Amino acid sequence: MSYSETRPLPPWYFFVPAIAVGTGVLLPLVYLLVRAFEAETAELFQIVFRIRTLYLFGNTLRLAIGVMGSGALLAMPLAWLTTRTDLKGVRFFTLMGVLPLAIPGYVMAYALLGLSGPNGTFAELFGTTLPRFRGYWGALIALSFYTFPYLFLNVRSALLGLDVTIEESARSLGSRSWEVFGRIILPQLRPAFYAGGLLVGLHVLGDFGVVSLMRYETFSYALYTQYTASYDRTYAAWLALMLLALAGSLLYLEARLLREKVFHRAGTGTARGANPIALGRWQIPAYFYLATLVLASVVAPTVAICFWMVKGFDPSHLRDFLEALSGSLMASTPAAFLTAGLAIPLAYLGVRYSSSICRALERGAYIGYATPPLAFALALIFFTLRVVPGVYQTLWILIYAYTLHFLAEAIGPVRSALYQASPRLEETARSLGYPPFKAFLKATFPLLRSGLMVSTAFVFLAAMKELPLTFLLSPVGYETLAVNVWSYTTEAMFAEAAPYALAILIFSALFVGLLLIRDTNQEYRDTIIKVSR
Amino acid sequence: MESNNQSSGREPTLRLKGQSANHLLSLDVGNSPRQSAIRNRLMHCTRIMKSLLSVRNITKRFARHLPPVAKDVSFEVYTGEIFALLGPSGCGKTTTLRLIAGFERADAGEIFLEGQLLEGEKVHLPPEVRGVGIVFQEYALFPHLSVLGNVVFGLKKLPAKARHERVMEVLEMVGLAPLKDRKPHELSGGEQQRVALARSIATSPKLILLDEPFSNLDAGLRHATREEVRTLLKRTGMSTVLVTHDQEEALSFADRLAVMQGGRIEQIGAPETVYHRPQTPFVADFLGKTNLITGEAEGDYAETPIGRFRLDRAVTGKVLLSLRPEHLTMSVSNNGQGGKIVLREFKGHDLTYRVQIGEQDYLVQTDYRCPFQVGDWVQLRAVEPTVIVEGKEE
Known part of the structure; x- marks a missing residue:
């Protein structure tokens, strides 16, 4: 007797693109590995085991932990105040907890640098000079303000999902409210912290803009200087590998912690929310805290950008600006459509086929997302130089990198739409005389349209503000908005950078708007669970 | 037929x-x-x-x-x-x-x-x-x-x-x-x-x-x-x-x-x-309520713990019989045989009784006029041939 061991293989028109994506992500990374081991063993030993590696490792870790910690300190009170108290303006402050995502790290760094120092905005407006933000503290502040919304979103939804009756039982058993917070609420928030912490950690590891502008040496920064300044490519490859290893261990660690927690949570929905706690005289410090947060994370950078914009406005720069804008558009637009197109087969395999190979392929996309962009870019450079030198320094390679890096963000909306579309629809179409691909096109595809539009917009906006991939992979002399913000800022030309920073701010704000329309938090959690398996 | x-x-x-x-x-x-x-x-x-x-x-x-x-x-x-x-x-x-x-x-x-x-x-x-x-x-x-x-x-x-x-x-x-x-x-x-x-x-x-x-x-x-x-x-x-x-x-x-x-x-x-x-x-059980009774068959009849029943076909040896509740009726038991009614369920157009005989309960469905009450001693009788659901063919 013959068995069909698993469900039949997916049709080639889904399978082949999915395989291509998986290969596209893994091949450069594998090649990076090969390249790194090309050196002699003794030389390798010298490269890897030196004090500098330890120094970079320490710096990177210090920054990651610092950003996670300060992010938690920023996010936790905000989440608690907006979900559990009688605070006025909850919607406004919730929005303010998400809005900093609209100010990418390097724009934040630009704002911080532009604010401080003797010629800074602060000095000009108030007459007193803010000390220059530099190094560790500068990087910490910029990254904390940019990334704390990830923690806020996770903690907030966890707080809203907690079963209030557990807290009430604890109260009835004689616990005081502070004890309830410490013994009942905080432990239940752990999964949310892990999930948010993972995203923050990946951002810190992947960040290039902030650490380079603040001149704080982490793996990313060292990778960049190594790549641009010298020709010791083997060391660059090793730095990329170490960065990858760090991201991998972070994923592994958080996944372990998360897997145990997330699935053990009781039902998330509760019929009744908690009774809001009256703030009373604590109102004043609460509003003070919130005002400071909003001022520092949203208002100050926006003011700084606008200040430099007005101060240094020069119409003759319009041409340059339009050139950079079209540069960004020319790379982001095709990448957005390509990515949305590829999201269909990957989401389809993930949702409709349970075989391990299909799940592995879908996960390939998440590896592309979690890989620190600089390491991925370097791997791509090595790979193309060796295998297809013709595409090195062309727009193609940039679009390729955008596509594979942002694919995970595009899969989410398509996957949600696919879950809504029953497989029976396609089967019905088959029984009504349609061959497989036509059945998909006529019965399922129409239901994916809105999801696809969201995916396209997501990737487009994300690519518009992307820095490290653009920086390393774009053709020589190719200008984009993000790259211009960065290069003018490194030269301390804040006025020249302002229009680009403002443009990025606008695109990022649109991105956040889109995030808010969709239930992003769920999608990010999906991402993490996917990554962790 | x-x-x-x-x-x-x-x-x-x-x-x-x-x-x-x-x-x-x-x-x-x-x-x-x-x-x-x-x-x-x-x-x-x-x-x-x-x-x-x-x-x-x-x-x-x-x-x-x-x-x-x-x-x-x-x-x-x-x-x-x-x-x-x-x-x-x-x-x-x-x-x-x-x-x-x-x-x-x-x-x-x-x-x-x-x-x-x-x-x-x-x-x-x-x-x-x-x-x-x-x-x-x-x-x-x-x-x-x-x-x-x-x-x-x-x-x-x-x-x-x-x-x-x-x-x-x-x-x-x-x-x-x-x-x-x-x-x-x-x-x-x-x-x-x-x-x-x-x-x-x-x-x-x-x-x-x-x-x-x-x-x-x-x-x-x-x-x-x-x-x-x-x-x-x-x-x-x-x-x-x-x-x-x-x-x-x-x-x-x-x-x-x-x-x-x-x-x-x-x-x-x-x-x-x-x-x-x-x-x-x-099949007997899935298609509706039934009483499954073990018995010893000899030709057209079988001896069971609750009496002797006519079979739907002739077999010999151990059999498992199916008797639908509506194929059973009850009569007053005078000689202490039979069993006791332990449950009476009035459903409007009909009545369901649960009769305990020995260790076993049996379901009987009757029309609404049946006079018996819980506690009465009754004897069961089949109005249709019982169906063999397990047993060797003769």
Whole structure:
């Protein structure tokens, strides 16, 4: 007797693109590995085991932990105040907890640098000079303000999902409210912290803009200087590998912690929310805290950008600006459509086929997302130089990198739409005389349209503000908005950078708007669970 | 019985059309010499009658380490017949349906439709060329299309005019013509179901498969819809395979039915036959309340803990008997034999008693006038021959 061991293989028109994506992500990374081991063993030993590696490792870790910690300190009170108290303006402050995502790290760094120092905005407006933000503290502040919304979103939804009756039982058993917070609420928030912490950690590891502008040496920064300044490519490859290893261990660690927690949570929905706690005289410090947060994370950078914009406005720069804008558009637009197109087969395999190979392929996309962009870019450079030198320094390679890096963000909306579309629809179409691909096109595809539009917009906006991939992979002399913000800022030309920073701010704000329309938090959690398996 | 004898005595081919013929065929169960004779004659009729769908020894497993979901499943469906696959969830009935539709690949066995091989060792016709329509439990209406768009979906090959005529004809038939521009979410459950049915019928398939089509309707609507659909199917002469876990639905809807359990067919026959003459304990129990009694058989009678019962056929040795509650009556016990009534359930048009005899409880269904009360001592008597569901043939 013959068995069909698993469900039949997916049709080639889904399978082949999915395989291509998986290969596209893994091949450069594998090649990076090969390249790194090309050196002699003794030389390798010298490269890897030196004090500098330890120094970079320490710096990177210090920054990651610092950003996670300060992010938690920023996010936790905000989440608690907006979900559990009688605070006025909850919607406004919730929005303010998400809005900093609209100010990418390097724009934040630009704002911080532009604010401080003797010629800074602060000095000009108030007459007193803010000390220059530099190094560790500068990087910490910029990254904390940019990334704390990830923690806020996770903690907030966890707080809203907690079963209030557990807290009430604890109260009835004689616990005081502070004890309830410490013994009942905080432990239940752990999964949310892990999930948010993972995203923050990946951002810190992947960040290039902030650490380079603040001149704080982490793996990313060292990778960049190594790549641009010298020709010791083997060391660059090793730095990329170490960065990858760090991201991998972070994923592994958080996944372990998360897997145990997330699935053990009781039902998330509760019929009744908690009774809001009256703030009373604590109102004043609460509003003070919130005002400071909003001022520092949203208002100050926006003011700084606008200040430099007005101060240094020069119409003759319009041409340059339009050139950079079209540069960004020319790379982001095709990448957005390509990515949305590829999201269909990957989401389809993930949702409709349970075989391990299909799940592995879908996960390939998440590896592309979690890989620190600089390491991925370097791997791509090595790979193309060796295998297809013709595409090195062309727009193609940039679009390729955008596509594979942002694919995970595009899969989410398509996957949600696919879950809504029953497989029976396609089967019905088959029984009504349609061959497989036509059945998909006529019965399922129409239901994916809105999801696809969201995916396209997501990737487009994300690519518009992307820095490290653009920086390393774009053709020589190719200008984009993000790259211009960065290069003018490194030269301390804040006025020249302002229009680009403002443009990025606008695109990022649109991105956040889109995030808010969709239930992003769920999608990010999906991402993490996917990554962790 | 009488009428069956008569009809089978006539020239069969003349009468073998529609329901009467199916009714005839449904008699293929029973083992007395007389019944065997009837069956032999019927087998002859069967060959003359057209078998539409023939499922032969179909086996399907989803993974090597799991038991097969369908094992050696064989049955025939005749033209114009409504055939039901009945069984508890997980018995393999839906998988069998999906194998017929072509959504799954069989591991062994063959499926023929009008003599054409659909599924075989090296053959697997894709669903779109099988000419088999399907209505799913959740209807699977295309949410982005109107009622009209849904029904026209399968008619792309017709010229525009013929297509429109056909759609309107079918919509009139199911009484949905006035709603043709609505979207599926603007329809009630019953209306959605009629659209799904119309969509399948429109393409004039050779066979329609219904997968639990009534289970998404609420109880009140279900009854009426079932009647409507049955009338419609019969009026159009549509051959149908229905999958259901609801025994009442299968008994009232189908011309013949197959009872499945654990991937196997336990019994095939007309609703009356399967209900009154179950061949296995499972069938007896699944089709309604029954008393399963062990006994020692000797010829036409068996001795059981509750008395001596006449059997439906002659056997010898240990037997397991099925006695429906409505086939038992009670009388006053004077000699201390029999058992005590432990429960009396008044249900309006009838009464159910639970009688304890020894360690065992027995169910008895009587009409509403039965005078006995809880605590009374009664003796049980069978009004019909008891059915052997397990035991060696003589």
